[in-house]
Amino acid sequence: MAHPSPPGLTPSEVSFLCEMELVTVIPRQKQDAYTLLGGPTPPLTPPLRANLPLWLALLLKRQKRANIAPPPWLAPAALSTILESETTEYPAAFTPGPALPPAPPSLRDEAASPPFVPTSVVGAADTALPYHWLEMGEILLAGAGDDFEEPDAVRRLLRDLREVRMAKVRAGVEVLDAGGGVKMNGVGGMEIAEGRAFIGGVVDGLRKIGASKEAVRREREREERRVGYRGQEDEEDMDDLQ
Amino acid sequence: MPSYYDIDAILTDSQKVPCTFEITVPGLGYLDGNPGEPIKEGTKVELPLWLGEMLAVTQNNTNTPTLSLDLPQCLSARVVNALKADPRVVDIRALAPHFYALGSRMLELFDEEELLDVLTDTFKRRAKEIADQAHHPRGVLGEGAEFLRGLDESERQLFRSAHESSKAVRNWMVDLKK
Structure with a gap:
């Protein structure tokens, strides 16, 4: 049977999911709250920062009604630290993702993982790459490149990180087995989309x-x-005979 | 179990394997190029796997198998040694277009622990090379051409899917910039 599309998500689907992540915007116009299916957005008042979903932030950015503040892990210094630990501290594994905050008792199970944990807002950790790191980085560089201080340095570091981590995905086949698994903690969404066909094929x-x-x-x-x-049955037969 | 209509399984089963007749069969000489004559006991012929397997496992009324199967040339000790030395330089497409599928079919019929290990190891080490080649599109014309020509059918599939997915991500990045 020929399937029209391979299993898993395509890159554009992954980036669509990434657009649900919250980012921090610096509004340039006053704007009341939008009532969206996912709940109301915070009202925008120019000097105050607010967290909006990426797709809305990009829309406002395109209309020149807001600037996007890049997440702290997308700063060149943070990226080079992560790249450093990716090559020296974890030569065989991925750097672990950001630490999850303790879940509030009311929402213990579902709320404590991305996208419900904002990993790309201004207050997020700058020592770890979130799940949607590659998508977020590329989308922000393409849509809001002028909000970065050094977009070229960020772009270069992202490319280096991607190379290093894809090499790790490929090296994983050494330890693959017909029934075994390979530990991929900390891997990103786009990296899964890219590696799925190959890894599945090898297994x-x-x-x-x-x-x-x-x-x-x-x-x-x-x-x-x-x-x-x-054997058991035979014994029972013997019992019957006796 | 492969599907009945799986073209790769059909092509695998049509690859030839060496067989030795254990009994004399009248009228089967055309297999050996002597139409009309009986085929003699001890004659070696190359038969497609599906036919050889059928004749090797069915019983006739003398209670001996009609013929005995041998491992094909592409799984001989010489090839296995070459694969052990360096799996990446062996042109396995020249040995058999469905090398791994044939190998796993032969493993069903023969109990060869070592062959299984060699095939598994070969597949893994070549898969790593395939991923590198698929990811860096330098290979097709340059140094990788030799290796890529030597891929068997299942490895080509693997190369194609790895290449497609890395191309999809690259295309997505280019589209973003528009």
Whole structure:
């Protein structure tokens, strides 16, 4: 069967999901609250910063009604620190994502993970890359490049980070196994979208090569279970005879 | 279990394997190029896997198998040694276009622990190289051309999907800038 699209999300779908993340804007005009499906947005009063979803922030930016303040981890200094730890501290794994805040008791399960935790607003941590780091970085550089102090340095660092981390995704196949897993904590959404087809293909291929061994093992297990069952039955028969 | 209509499974099963006839079969000489004659006991012929397998596992009334299968040339000790030395320089497409599929079919029929390990290791190490080639589009004309020509059918699929996804991300980045 030919499927029109491969499993998983396409890059544009991932970036669409990323547009739900909150970013900080510095409004240039007064604006009342918008009532959106996801709840009302904060009213905008020019000198005061406010957190808005990325898509709305980009819209206001395009209409020159607001500036976007880049998240702290998108500063060149923070990015080079992360790149440094990516190559020296975690040569084989990804740098862990931002620490999650303790969940409020009323919303213990669902509220304590992105996108419900703002990881790209001005007060966010600058020591870790959030889940949507690549998308957020690229979208902001494309849509609000003039709000960065050094957009070219940020762009270069993002590209370096991407290279380093994609090399790690590819190196992961060394430890892949037909039934095993590979630990990918801290991986980003776009990186999953990019690596999914390859990693899935490798696991599939390994499974096909090992299919005979797997079949033998299953057969033996079934045999053992059957023999065990039969053994019990025989004993019962003996009891009946006595 | 591969699907009945899986074209790759069909092509895998049509690859030839060496077989030795254990009994004399009358009238089967055309397999050996002697139409009308019987095929003699001990004759070696190359038969498609589906036919060889069928004849090797079915019983006839003499209670011996009609023929015995051998490992094909592409899984011989010489090739296995080459794969152990460096999997990346072996042109496995020249050995068999569906190398891994044939290998796993033969593993169903023969109990070869070592062959399984060699095939698994080969696939993994070549997969890493494939990912590098797919991600950096230098390869197709430059130094990687030799390697890419030697990919078997399943590896080509892998290369294609890895290349497609990295291209999709690159296209998305270009579209953003518009």
